[in-house]
Amino acid sequence: MSPPSPELLARLFPIPSAPPSDVPTRVFGVSSQSTEILLKCLKDNHEKFHVFFNDRGFHNHTSHHLLAIFALGATGKVIESAYDRNAEIQRPAYDSPMSITESNFFEHLGKEDNYNAYLNFFSYTLAEKDVDIGEVLERFIFSEKYNFDKTSKGDDKPHPEMLNRFLAGLLHPIIHTGYGVEFGLRGILAEGLAMASVHPAEASKLIPESFFDFESNSAVSYITSMLPRLSLQQSSAISEFGAMGSGGHLLAIMARMLKDPRLDSEKHDLSSPDLGDKYFNVLSQSGDIVREYAEQWDFRLTGDAASDTAILNAKIEEIFWAHVLIYGVGGWSEKGFLADFVNMHLVTSAIFMSNFVAVLKKPSSKKTLLRSYVSLSLGWWVSRGRPGFAITNFYEATGGFDPDDAAQSEVPGPQPTPNEKALKIGGKPNLLPNPWYSILQTTLTHPNEHLCKLQRSLALADSLYGSRAAGHFEHLKSLSEFDVGVGAGKVGFEGIEKLDGSLFIRVARLTADRLGWMREGQEEQGWDFVGLA
Structure with missing residues (x-):
């Protein structure tokens, strides 16, 4: 396999740029050395390793790990150490049995042996001068031809369904591509699109053709795509869940799902230890039901830039709250906290939605992306047992993780001895004035990719929505969906009026405790795979 030329690699891996959206922001600490080492490692991974590190379809997370800690301010040496750790388990890249062109693109989808061919195709496509990444996404992920076009495939052949593939594999293709979009790295973008191309179209029930609006992609719609850079915290309209054009609130839809006996775990075979088997059983038996709920999460983009921006930002905020609740509160019980491996991916993928919305050209594509993404996340939630949210008990149990709590619990490791004149809390030494610094410090050296x-996604959510006070969701409590309890001893959204912006630091502390404070001397722990049924 001939390696890419230095010229091509330079075009694919330039110095990382600012994100197309105002968020996520980068933490201070980026240097010329860390940037140089990052690019060296990313290029090495691009040339040497396959997108799957084994023959079971397990994904190569190397670039995710490096870019996440780079954005959190890791030094070059830490980035290099993380790369060496990841490289130990990777599978060497290998040639595909054919080349991919425009004419045979559809013929070889869904086969991992064709990854290198699709990678070459997208690398050269994206390396062309003046090629806009948003236009590439519009064409290969959202266009009618690359999803449901019958003229290119015929009625008797399966549709390409590229958006379906883009969201397959527990969201790994969209996560991978999201890093490419955020950092302006076309090589990562090419890897993500190639990764999508070799995944199966596994969730057709959750992403119907009705989620697409090909007819609205007119010149008028295109003009409205020139929205200002998205800032998720610019105006009161952005935080108003009842903003004009918004449909049902995502938490209300989830509350209705908790009350639906058709989605009870007993109705699905969730006994398999395989994550995918559980998910596919849900798709087979209840995929249409999940999709019906996802269809309720609808909103209208008017073509007015300010109005559309506010609506999109409000819907992205709903996604963050929903996914953090699913992972954090849904994973907690009186017995302890389960850091569910599947639900964790719902949080790590949410961070990219603002950037995708910023680069996509057509309002219809922005809407299609968010609705399809939510449909998939609801399907995964059901496959993990669809746990409810005992918010009151959760908040009582994690009160010591609230930075404003006078009894805030210490983090592991040696404790500082503040000078007598240092600022105090209630006359006592202030040992943890901002717990995020401790969490992110230990995260940078933790080997788990x-x-x-x-933690970066949770920190972003905290920076955007941490100021939300208790009572922010009070208006939802009056809805019938939020009646306390859902029958059969199950919990719905009990205590939603208590939900506030401290949710994100509480969940981050639980996660740090579950995975281990290794920088402070604790042993490495791992994610939980058993499910939450």
Whole structure:
């Protein structure tokens, strides 16, 4: 296999750029050395390793790990150490049995042996001068031809369904591509699109053709795509869940799902230890039901830039709250906290939605992306047992993780001895004035490639929505969906009026405790795979 030329690699891996959206922001600490080492490692991974590190379809997370800790301010040496750790388990890249062209693109989808061919195709496509990444995404992920076009495939052949593939594999293709979009790295973008191309179209029930609006992609719609850079915290309209054009609130839809006996775990075979088997059983038996709920999460983009921006930001905020609740509160019980491996991916993927919305050209594509993504996340939630949310008990149990709690619990490791004149809390030494610094410090040196992604997403959510006070969701409590309890001893959204912006630091502390504070001397722990049924 001939390696890419230095010229091609330079075009695919330039110095990382600012994100197309105002978020996520980068933490201070980026240097010329860390940037140089990052690019060297990313290029090496691009040339040497396959997108799957084994023959079971397990994904190569190397670039995710490196870019996440780079954004959190890791030094070059830490980035290099993380790369060496990841490289130990990777599978060497190998040639595909054919080349991919425009004419045979559809013929070889869904086969991992064709990854290198699709990678070459997208690398050269994206390396062309003046090629806009948003236009590439519009064409290969959202266009009618690459999803449901009958003229290119015929009625008797399966549709390409590229958006379906883009969201397959527990969201790994969209996560991978999201890093490429955020950092302006076309090589990562090419890897993500190639990864999508070799995944199966596994969730057709959750992403129906009705989620697409090909007819609205007119010149008028295109003009409205020139939205201002998205800032998820610019105006009161953005935080109003009842903003004009918004449909049912995502938490209300989830509350209805908790009350639906058709989605009870007993109705599905969730006994398999395989994550995919559980998910596919849900798709087979209840995929249409899940899709019906996802269809309720609808909103209208008017073509007005300010209005559309507010609506999209409000819907992205709903996604963050929903996914953090699913992972954090849904994973907690009186017995302890289960850091569910599947639900963690819902949080790590949410961070990219604002950037995708910023680069996509057509309002219809922005809407299709968010609705399809939510449909998939609801399907995964059901496959993990669809746990409810005992918010009151959760908040009582994690009160010591609230930075404003006078009894805030200490983090593991040696404790500082503040000078007598240092600022105090209630006359006592202030040992943890901002727990995020401790969490992110220990995260940077933790070898788990998912932990840094999760804590970065939670930190972003905290920076955007941490100021939300208790009572922010009071208006939802009056809905019938939020009656306390859902029958059969199950919990619905009990205590939703208590939900506030401290949710994110509480979940981050639980995660750090579950995975281990290794920088402070604790042993490495791992994610939980058993499910939450």
